[in-house]
Amino acid sequence: MSVLQTEHQALDERLASLIKLSQEIGREDRKLSILAEGNTSCRTASGQFAVKASGSCLGTLTRADLTICESGTLLAMLDAGVLTDAEIESRLMASRVAGLGRRPSCEAVFHSWLLGLEGVEFVGHCHPTAANQILCSPRARDFAERRIFPDEVVCCGPASVLVPYVDPGLPLAREIRDRTLAHIQVHAQAPRLILLQNHGIIALGATPAAVLTCLLMAAKAAEIFVGAAILGGPVFMPLQEIQRIGGRPDEAYRQRALGL
Numbered sequence: 001m002s003v004l005q006t007e008h009q010a011l012d013e014r015l016a017s018l019i020k021l022s023q024e025i026g027r028e029d030r031k032l033s034i035l036a037e038g039n040t041s042c043r044t045a046s047g048q049f050a051v052k053a054s055g056s057c058l059g060t061l062t063r064a065d066l067t068i069c070e071s072g073t074l075l076a077m078l079d080a081g082v083l084t085d086a087e088i089e090s091r092l093m094a095s096r097v098a099g100l101g102r103r104p105s106c107e108a109v110f111h112s113w114l115l116g117l118e119g120v121e122f123v124g125h126c127h128p129t130a131a132n133q134i135l136c137s138p139r140a141r142d143f144a145e146r147r148i149f150p151d152e153v154v155c156c157g158p159a160s161v162l163v164p165y166v167d168p169g170l171p172l173a174r175e176i177r178d179r180t181l182a183h184i185q186v187h188a189q190a191p192r193l194i195l196l197q198n199h200g201i202i203a204l205g206a207t208p209a210a211v212l213t214c215l216l217m218a219a220k221a222a223e224i225f226v227g228a229a230i231l232g233g234p235v236f237m238p239l240q241e242i243q244r245i246g247g248r249p250d251e252a253y254r255q256r257a258l259g260l
Helices: 003-025 071-079 085-094 108-114 129-135 140-145 150-156 170-187 208-230 239-247 249-257
Strands: 039-045 048-052 066-070 122-126 161-163 193-196 200-205
Touching: 003 039, 003 048, 003 066, 003 122, 003 208, 039 108, 048 108, 066 071, 066 108, 071 085, 071 108, 071 170, 108 122, 108 170, 108 200, 122 208, 129 140, 129 193, 129 200, 129 208, 140 161, 140 193, 140 208, 150 208, 150 239, 161 170, 170 193, 200 208
Parallel strands: 161 193
Antiparallel strands: 039 048, 039 122, 048 066, 122 200, 193 200
8 A cells, every 4th residue: 555545544444533533522412412503523644624614514424524724824823913804714725735625614723723632633512502501601611620420520520611701713722722821730631621602612632432431421410500500500520539530540541432
């Protein structure tokens, strides 16, 4: 097999993994995303990534609904100052490799930045009903910064990034970058879960399984949080117990088994 054939096969396998992840996130029974909500992405080559095309549905995503973009074109927008909607649109379209593919999601900018973090190969963004109940309430910071049961720590990390509501697209990408860098300064590692107030959630991972596991556990944690709040809680885990879970060898084994 030639080098070119090997590269094409690797790309096909990568995109197939992204399509499967997207369809899993978009399953109606999971209530993570409906209609054209949410988006997904993965690294494909040095300086390039695939992202869901604008207006496509995660649950029925196909190869035709993915656009491969140049990361550099989009990353340059983060420090480009004030851009008009027309300028942003032009740069989104210009980021398409060889000018091919449909219009990338307006969130392609934050995908390009997150995929540049160490160990991040896949990104999934969706709008779970349970999580948005919290993110549209005054309790969002509690949900982001505290934990209520061990598996939430294992799958979602000891704390999540909370991003205040800003306009989706470039302003949101800038806010995600700044808040994530602040998180890394404190925790010395990239987050597994980013929470967007009045919007939705983002999971990062080295594998599709890591992203899906984080999203599913975040949605479960949100349901438990809402139920506990109704009953006068929630009762949060002490910090030392969160740290204990994060450092236990058996939990590290489970994380590896789950693809985390």
